[in-house]
Amino acid sequence: MTDAPAVTVLAGGVGAARFLQGLVQVCPPEDITAVVNTADDVVLHGLHVSPDVDTVVYTLAGAIDRERGWGLAGETWQAMDALERYGGVTWFRLGDRDLGTHLYRAHRLAQGAGLAEVTGEIARAWGLDLTVLPVTEDRLETRVTVVDEGEIGFQEYFVQRRHDIPVEGVRFAGAEAARPAAGVLPAVAGAGVVVIAPSNPLVSIGPLLAVPGVREAVIDRRDHTVAVSPIVGGRALKGPADRMLDELGHESSAVGVARLYAPLAAALVIDEIDRDLAPAVEAEGVRAVVTDTVMRDPQTAAELARATVGAVR
Amino acid sequence: MTDAPAVTVLAGGVGAARFLQGLVQVCPPEDITAVVNTADDVVLHGLHVSPDVDTVVYTLAGAIDRERGWGLAGETWQAMDALERYGGVTWFRLGDRDLGTHLYRAHRLAQGAGLAEVTGEIARAWGLDLTVLPVTEDRLETRVTVVDEGEIGFQEYFVQRRHDIPVEGVRFAGAEAARPAAGVLPAVAGAGVVVIAPSNPLVSIGPLLAVPGVREAVIDRRDHTVAVSPIVGGRALKGPADRMLDELGHESSAVGVARLYAPLAAALVIDEIDRDLAPAVEAEGVRAVVTDTVMRDPQTAAELARATVGAVR
Numbered sequence: 001m002t003d004a005p006a007v008t009v010l011a012g013g014v015g016a017a018r019f020l021q022g023l024v025q026v027c028p029p030e031d032i033t034a035v036v037n038t039a040d041d042v043v044l045h046g047l048h049v050s051p052d053v054d055t056v057v058y059t060l061a062g063a064i065d066r067e068r069g070w071g072l073a074g075e076t077w078q079a080m081d082a083l084e085r086y087g088g089v090t091w092f093r094l095g096d097r098d099l100g101t102h103l104y105r106a107h108r109l110a111q112g113a114g115l116a117e118v119t120g121e122i123a124r125a126w127g128l129d130l131t132v133l134p135v136t137e138d139r140l141e142t143r144v145t146v147v148d149e150g151e152i153g154f155q156e157y158f159v160q161r162r163h164d165i166p167v168e169g170v171r172f173a174g175a176e177a178a179r180p181a182a183g184v185l186p187a188v189a190g191a192g193v194v195v196i197a198p199s200n201p202l203v204s205i206g207p208l209l210a211v212p213g214v215r216e217a218v219i220d221r222r223d224h225t226v227a228v229s230p231i232v233g234g235r236a237l238k239g240p241a242d243r244m245l246d247e248l249g250h251e252s253s254a255v256g257v258a259r260l261y262a263p264l265a266a267a268l269v270i271d272e273i274d275r276d277l278a279p280a281v282e283a284e285g286v287r288a289v290v291t292d293t294v295m296r297d298p299q300t301a302a303e304l305a306r307a308t309v310g311a312v313r
Numbered sequence: 314m315t316d317a318p319a320v321t322v323l324a325g326g327v328g329a330a331r332f333l334q335g336l337v338q339v340c341p342p343e344d345i346t347a348v349v350n351t352a353d354d355v356v357l358h359g360l361h362v363s364p365d366v367d368t369v370v371y372t373l374a375g376a377i378d379r380e381r382g383w384g385l386a387g388e389t390w391q392a393m394d395a396l397e398r399y400g401g402v403t404w405f406r407l408g409d410r411d412l413g414t415h416l417y418r419a420h421r422l423a424q425g426a427g428l429a430e431v432t433g434e435i436a437r438a439w440g441l442d443l444t445v446l447p448v449t450e451d452r453l454e455t456r457v458t459v460v461d462e463g464e465i466g467f468q469e470y471f472v473q474r475r476h477d478i479p480v481e482g483v484r485f486a487g488a489e490a491a492r493p494a495a496g497v498l499p500a501v502a503g504a505g506v507v508v509i510a511p512s513n514p515l516v517s518i519g520p521l522l523a524v525p526g527v528r529e530a531v532i533d534r535r536d537h538t539v540a541v542s543p544i545v546g547g548r549a550l551k552g553p554a555d556r557m558l559d560e561l562g563h564e565s566s567a568v569g570v571a572r573l574y575a576p577l578a579a580a581l582v583i584d585e586i587d588r589d590l591a592p593a594v595e596a597e598g599v600r601a602v603v604t605d606t607v608m609r610d611p612q613t614a615a616e617l618a619r620a621t622v623g624a625v626r
Contacts, residue, residue, distance in 0.1 A: 046419030046423055076389065078391070081413070082412070082413025083413040083417055085413065085438050085439075086414070088413070098395070100393070100395025106358045107358045110359055125399045
């Protein structure tokens with residue numbers, strides 16, 4: 001690992017967190033930067049909640065509830081239960097221990113600290129050695145247009161409605177005016193390898209690339225950029241990426257992902273199950289790397305990370 | 314109870330809450346208004362915390378932790394424990410279930426609801442039939458000047474420093490510009506009986522009276538106003554009222570309390586133990602009513618409430 005390149009990962013939530021859990025086993029964590037989506041962030045009860053950042057941190061700290069896929073293992077729910085007495089907003093469940101994170105973040109933001117600074121403090125408090133950066137400290141808000149209903153917030157779509165409704169549009173409010181957080185563009189420009197994590201291309205990676213300067217920085221590093229397909233056998237392993245791709249006029253397949261990422265990445269890691277799609281992926285102008293992409297545990301995640309980084313070193 | 318007068322109680326925290334617990338047994342709760350101190354309110358982690366209001370509500374709901382004197386019985390502390398990981402502010406302990414209240418209040422305030430409206434919602438959610446009003450919705454902030462240290466916030470003094478330091482001044486920041494919450498002045502003007510609860514005269518009742526219009530409204534009803542001395546045998550039953558009275562040039566006795574309340578109240582309820590002070594109290598121009606004022610349980614509180622209301626009916 002002595003000549004390991006600096007690796008910058010464009011990250012959403014669960015899929016990216018698992019990938020990073022593999023990556024820290026094959027690259028020195030100090031050389032890794034995760035640039036994390038903040039367009040799912042939501043202010044609830046006066047508290048700034050950063051679901052993707054927290055999923056990345058909790059996962060890397062080994063503290064995530066793996067079964068539920070979000071929040072802390074061994075969590076309790078006293079505050080939410082109490083909130084129900086008042087008819088408060090409880091569809092977005094914040095566990096008692098998880099609330100400690102949101103209380104801290106709210107306190108530091110109120111003191112005038114930036115989201116990037118606070119995110120770094122939270123990551124260090126969990127003993128992490130990699131750099132975790134929110135893509136921006138400015139407003140960036142995924143808005144989803146639901147068929148026959150109109151536009152709703154991302155968490156209304158994702159959590160409250162359990163992404164069980166057809167979508168006809170997505171936009172990232174605030175993106176035009178958002179600035180990359182300090183360190184984001186240098187992390188992309190200076191990386192030996194840029195990874196686009198196996199996250200939802202439209203609502204996890206999409207908002208990152210919508211922050212002015214980020215897409216351009218990745219394109220500049222295209223030869224050293226590799227994406228991991230979040231679509232395996234035509235399906236998303238988690239979340240609504242497959243349906244969203246369909247509904248928004250893309251193809252829910254490794255080929256569809258290749259088409260989206262061709263301007264950005266020299267290589268796309270696809271699953272063994274999609275081996276037959278390799279020629280079609282390459283026809284999009286992206287080198288196909290075929291391996292096992294289903295991260296069942298930290299070991300398979302490490303193998304995927306090794307293959308991914310190796311694809312563009 | 315059919316011809317019971319409307320009763321308005323100027324209230325601080327624990328002492329007032331226990332008095333109200335007695336009062337609701339001897340007067341129809343619908344005819345009771347508690348005007349509660351908000352100068353101890355504090356914004357913590359982005360959440361508006363109203364300690365006196367919550368103590369009143371939790372006590373009347375039978376949900377208070379009587380031993381600790383604040384917060385909810387059977388409380389858990391997962392969020393605070395988690396916050397410690399980050400080195401966050403944990404000296405002001407917010408229990409997990411208590412956080413439900415603060416999350417709800419923060420949510421409603423962010424929606425644009427007023428503090429009085431939200432306070433009413435919280436009281437009703439706990440099944441209370443009396444009216445609980447914050448004295449003001451405007452900024453009102455008790456600031457304490459500590460000998461050799463300078464000015465600190467009330468909760469820094471009261472909780473963080475455990476009021477274990479000598480005080481040389483108290484002021485209520487924002488008081489000049491604060492307006493009584495809707496309903497406060499009518500509740501005083503229209504009450505058959507106004508009670509000044511056995512709360513700290515300087516930092517619980519003091520800020521209520523500092524809100525322009527409140528002192529005048531009470532003075533207008535002086536013949537129907539009765540105070541309950543929080544000083545028994547020269548000592549405060551709870552909190553620093555005795556030391557504060559001394560330190561700020563008052564007398565820590567029922568007589569000292571009579572002197573403070575003489576312009577406002579026609580009668581002062583003092584404890585049996587202070588029976589000998591009755592003439593000195595009356596020399597201040599206040600009728601002395603001697604009874605047992607130590608509220609050991611809801612029954613003794615009810616007896617005190619009956620004697621108190623009876624003093625000026």
